[in-house]
Amino acid sequence: MTAGARRSVRPAVPFLLLALLLLPLEATGEDTLEARVLAAKDRVFPALVHIVNVEEGFALGRRQKSVSTGSGFFVDDLGHIVTNYHVAGEGKLLVVTLASKKEVEAKLVAGDPYTDLAVLRVDPKEAFPDGKPPFATFGDSSRLQEGDFVVAMGSPLSLSRSVSFGIISCRERTLDSLEVAGHETGKYNTWLQTDAAINPGNSGGPLVDLAGEVVGVNTRAALLANNIGFAIPSNVVRDVVEALLREGRVPRSDIGVRLQPLGALEHTLLASSEPGALVAAVDFGSPAAHAGVMPGDVLLALDGEPFAARFEEQLPGLYARIARLKAGTEAKLTLRRGGERMEVPVTPEALGLGLGAETEVAKWGITVRALTPRMRLESGLPDEGGVLVTGVRAGSPAAAKLEDGDILLVVGGTEIRGLAQFLEAIGGAESPLRIAFRRGTVIDVTVLREAR
Amino acid sequence: MRALALLLVLGGVAAAEDLADRIWVVRVTTERASFGAPSRQTLLAPAVPVEDGLLLAVGFSLEPSNDKDEALRVTAIDPKGQVVGAELVGGDDDLRCTLFRLSGAKPEPLALEGVPRKAGDEVVLLSRHGELMRFAPRRASVRIDAKVDAPRALYALPPGSITWQGALAMTPDGQLVGFVDLRPTVAEGLGIMLGVGAQTVVVVPAGAYADVPRTLPRKDRPRGWLGVNLAPFDADHEAYFGVDTPVDGAFVTGVAEGSPADNAGIKLHDVVLSIADLPLRFERMDDWDPLLRAVQRLPLGTPLPCRVLRFHELPDGGYEATSLEVPLTLSARPLDFNDAPETEIPGLGFFVKPLTQDWRRSNRVPADADGVVITRLERASAAQIGGLQPGDLVLKVDDHVTGDVDALRKALEDSKSAHRAKIVFFVRRGAATTFLTVQPGE
Numbered sequence A: 001m002t003a004g005a006r007r008s009v010r011p012a013v014p015f016l017l018l019a020l021l022l023l024p025l026e027a028t029g030e031d032t033l034e035a036r037v038l039a040a041k042d043r044v045f046p047a048l049v050h051i052v053n054v055e056e057g058f059a060l061g062r063r064q065k066s067v068s069t070g071s072g073f074f075v076d077d078l079g080h081i082v083t084n085y086h087v088a089g090e091g092k093l094l095v096v097t098l099a100s101k102k103e104v105e106a107k108l109v110a111g112d113p114y115t116d117l118a119v120l121r122v123d124p125k126e127a128f129p130d131g132k133p134p135f136a137t138f139g140d141s142s143r144l145q146e147g148d149f150v151v152a153m154g155s156p157l158s159l160s161r162s163v164s165f166g167i168i169s170c171r172e173r174t175l176d177s178l179e180v181a182g183h184e185t186g187k188y189n190t191w192l193q194t195d196a197a198i199n200p201g202n203s204g205g206p207l208v209d210l211a212g213e214v215v216g217v218n219t220r221a222a223l224l225a226n227n228i229g230f231a232i233p234s235n236v237v238r239d240v241v242e243a244l245l246r247e248g249r250v251p252r253s254d255i256g257v258r259l260q261p262l263g264a265l266e267h268t269l270l271a272s273s274e275p276g277a278l279v280a281a282v283d284f285g286s287p288a289a290h291a292g293v294m295p296g297d298v299l300l301a302l303d304g305e306p307f308a309a310r311f312e313e314q315l316p317g318l319y320a321r322i323a324r325l326k327a328g329t330e331a332k333l334t335l336r337r338g339g340e341r342m343e344v345p346v347t348p349e350a351l352g353l354g355l356g357a358e359t360e361v362a363k364w365g366i367t368v369r370a371l372t373p374r375m376r377l378e379s380g381l382p383d384e385g386g387v388l389v390t391g392v393r394a395g396s397p398a399a400a401k402l403e404d405g406d407i408l409l410v411v412g413g414t415e416i417r418g419l420a421q422f423l424e425a426i427g428g429a430e431s432p433l434r435i436a437f438r439r440g441t442v443i444d445v446t447v448l449r450e451a452r
Numbered sequence B: 001m002r003a004l005a006l007l008l009v010l011g012g013v014a015a016a017e018d019l020a021d022r023i024w025v026v027r028v029t030t031e032r033a034s035f036g037a038p039s040r041q042t043l044l045a046p047a048v049p050v051e052d053g054l055l056l057a058v059g060f061s062l063e064p065s066n067d068k069d070e071a072l073r074v075t076a077i078d079p080k081g082q083v084v085g086a087e088l089v090g091g092d093d094d095l096r097c098t099l100f101r102l103s104g105a106k107p108e109p110l111a112l113e114g115v116p117r118k119a120g121d122e123v124v125l126l127s128r129h130g131e132l133m134r135f136a137p138r139r140a141s142v143r144i145d146a147k148v149d150a151p152r153a154l155y156a157l158p159p160g161s162i163t164w165q166g167a168l169a170m171t172p173d174g175q176l177v178g179f180v181d182l183r184p185t186v187a188e189g190l191g192i193m194l195g196v197g198a199q200t201v202v203v204v205p206a207g208a209y210a211d212v213p214r215t216l217p218r219k220d221r222p223r224g225w226l227g228v229n230l231a232p233f234d235a236d237h238e239a240y241f242g243v244d245t246p247v248d249g250a251f252v253t254g255v256a257e258g259s260p261a262d263n264a265g266i267k268l269h270d271v272v273l274s275i276a277d278l279p280l281r282f283e284r285m286d287d288w289d290p291l292l293r294a295v296q297r298l299p300l301g302t303p304l305p306c307r308v309l310r311f312h313e314l315p316d317g318g319y320e321a322t323s324l325e326v327p328l329t330l331s332a333r334p335l336d337f338n339d340a341p342e343t344e345i346p347g348l349g350f351f352v353k354p355l356t357q358d359w360r361r362s363n364r365v366p367a368d369a370d371g372v373v374i375t376r377l378e379r380a381s382a383a384q385i386g387g388l389q390p391g392d393l394v395l396k397v398d399d400h401v402t403g404d405v406d407a408l409r410k411a412l413e414d415s416k417s418a419h420r421a422k423i424v425f426f427v428r429r430g431a432a433t434t435f436l437t438v439q440p441g442e
Helices: A015-028 A033-047 A234-247 A311-325 A373-379 A419-427 B003-011 B013-020 B160-165 B235-241 B260-264 B285-297 B356-364 B405-417
Strands: A046-058 A063-076 A080-083 A091-097 A103-112 A115-122 A149-154 A163-172 A189-193 A206-210 A212-223 A229-233 A257-260 A277-282 A299-304 A331-337 A340-346 A359-360 A366-370 A387-392 A405-412 A435-440 A444-449 B024-034 B037-050 B054-058 B070-077 B083-092 B096-102 B123-133 B134-143 B146-148 B154-156 B169-172 B176-184 B200-206 B228-230 B248-254 B271-275 B302-314 B321-331 B343-344 B350-354 B370-376 B393-397 B424-431 B430-439
Touching: A033 A046, A033 A063, A033 A149, A033 A163, A033 A206, A046 A080, A046 A149, A046 A359, A046 A387, A063 A149, A091 A115, A103 A234, A115 A234, A149 A212, A149 A311, A189 A212, A212 A234, A229 A234, A257 A311, A257 B430, A359 A419, A366 A419, A405 A419, A435 B235, A444 B228, A444 B235, B013 B123, B024 B054, B024 B248, B037 B096, B054 B176, B070 B096, B134 B160, B154 B176, B160 B176, B160 B200, B228 B285, B248 B260, B260 B321, B343 B405, B350 B405, B393 B405
Parallel strands: none
Antiparallel strands: A046 A063, A046 A091, A063 A080, A080 A115, A091 A103, A103 A115, A149 A163, A149 A206, A163 A189, A189 A229, A206 A212, A212 A229, A257 A277, A277 A299, A277 B430, A299 A331, A331 A340, A359 A366, A366 A387, A387 A405, A405 A435, A435 A444, A444 B248, B024 B037, B024 B070, B037 B054, B054 B096, B070 B083, B083 B096, B123 B134, B123 B169, B146 B154, B154 B200, B169 B176, B176 B200, B228 B248, B248 B271, B271 B302, B302 B321, B343 B350, B350 B370, B370 B393, B393 B424, B424 B430
16 A cells, blocks of 8 residues: 555534645545655555666776666566666676665676667576565556656666656657667657656666556656656567567668658758658668669658658657568568659668677787678778777787777788687787788788787 | 169169069968957068069968968068068978969069178178068178088078078178078088077078979969878888888888879888989888978979889798889879868858868768868858758759759759759768758848
8 A cells, every 4th residue: 555644534514614625635535646656656666676787898908897887677577677778788797786675686688779778687586585576567658648747766876766756748759869889779769758857877767657657768868957857668668678588689670771851851842742751861782772772762651551750750660660671571662753653672681780799809908899881881991801999908019009990901811801700810829910900091010019 | 874774783783772672571461260359460571573473481481271260361562562462372391481472463583593602701681671561671781600501501690680580681782692591500410490409590592492483382283192101111010021121111001092103003011112312211200291392392294213112922921022113103182172272152151162082081982972061151050050060061952963062053053043942952971961951041
């Protein structure tokens, strides 16, 4: 039951007038705002956790550990916890503090940087006396409206088990240029904006409606602002979590187009009489490029279903539809080019990783990252193989010879095609190690000598 | 009368007056915007007419700049005190001199031949003194302290002559000797590097400047280039290729497509041992400068035979080197983005430059994309409100491809005459393209 003692209405005549005045507040009993907030909090609070994550990163040319904290909540009685990818998605050692203040170790199950979500798991038998974690249930985020009351829970600034309260300020916000681990986060979803206080550490915690259902995962807050926080809508979270639990990743397809809404182009030469979405860019070598799609084309339908965005907020839905296409299976694009309407077949490919894996080569004092097609595309690098230097350790054999951003092309006489092959080539290499590398437009060579 | 005057000139007495009548003054104003208020600096210097309607001023070197924070305003004042328009053409750091082009005046050039002098000789310094906008001739007589011969003849003057920087030095009978300037301490192997050690006031013989009008890299004339990236061939390079005796040369770390080096057959990772008789002492990256300057001074078409060392990989992973001669011919360097002319697009409030090869390379623009580059936008202009940014490559305006500045102008005129409420710009920004709409003002 709800917390706090509550007086019932006593029908005493001398107090009738006063009682009548109090009626709207008192007579509704359980329906007072405070009561509803308390009820909502009580439904989710036991499922709330505080997460401490010892993360492995690479800086200054070496493997380094750092600690970050965030929030999360149980979503089933098997011990699965939902949080943000940026809290725990690349965690090595995860410790969660339960609502009972008990600390248990958690394991990373899977993560999705594109939506900034991750799933962890604790052993329910270890964590709970009855082996049954209390868990939160998801509500339907599509039914939210601006003004709906919401409660945010989590560990702002590591102050665990904090609750704040506010309203939905905007139900579909798009945010530009967010990146989590090198991925375009938010491309496939809009965000809920709330004025419930969200601070660093709230990340991964639940945003709960007054029915006590999770309608969002608190993820971001605007800096230098008051009470502008953003949460991932629960409908997105539910789909992503299901996919992560089912197959360990969210399968997505890509055709390599960047879209723009048509609204801004009204009263211009490109204005379209039909609803559609403008192709702003076509990635080099992408399925759309192979299909002959060009910037300036207006997409009208995808597999016969209307495909249109008049406003920015509609784009994530369109990208999500492209992502749901089956990779390798031909899809049909209907588009208009100039006055002409045409249909083109396009074969989507699986969405690639934004950033390649990173690792340390301790002997030579460098950290390197695999180059993905996306990285090459974005930095305009020629397709010539190589691995990217991400750091050089001071005083190491590579110091003053290699720099961040260099691309190692030849190592010990072996042309580098990828990270695994690079590690193999450098693993057996002896001093002096001959290296050819690209630095901007220059291709130079050098020799690394092992310290004695 | 005429015959008498001629006699006097031949006698050299009137020549001094003649030289005084040949001295112009250049006034260079640099403007720098600082916190919204322009701050100005003005330099006044004597200058003499040389060939081709150019003025030569000694004692400083100014390079034409595209930096809009430091806009240059140049005027020249002729020997009669009349103001004439002028523009900066180029500067030479070695000789510390600057060339200006006069607009609408082509005074008779002064022959840049200096009469040789020796220590103890008297020289007359001649300049024009700027006071209350009156530029009266002034002169002084000094004796040469010493004559120095390396690397070129210089005549050291008493230290008090420093106020005469840029002035002409002539013999007492009015023949030109040279120009007054500062040089580092006179010593064996005198360096030309400015600001190293103590300064000595010297006369640099006029002959030293004789080639400047023809050889100075000038903004208004194409410069030569080699089209290679060079780096010192250091111990690491030697170790990489297994070279056991030190090699004196420059390592090729890049060859621009279609450049003289490319046409001559110079390859990536060759070692350039010599380029004709140009200075190729490559120990630090700074050593690039003398070579660059030397190259820019040569006329286009100059044959520059190069000797290069080429490494061939052997089956065992080692390298074998062969030395070969390659025939390189200097050709015009493609226009640099910095030197490219900037055009204002009035009405919309932005400025563009043509897409140059170097901009294309450094911004990795694909070969099939053509456009013009936005360099800056006026605050709150239609273009800025529409979302255009500096660095955007404008590919299309409405349905017109904007391959060059004229095409952009034409496209905007068409949009204007079609009375469209909004103009669509298709731009490349970073690796992606995007459409932006600009609403022209009234």
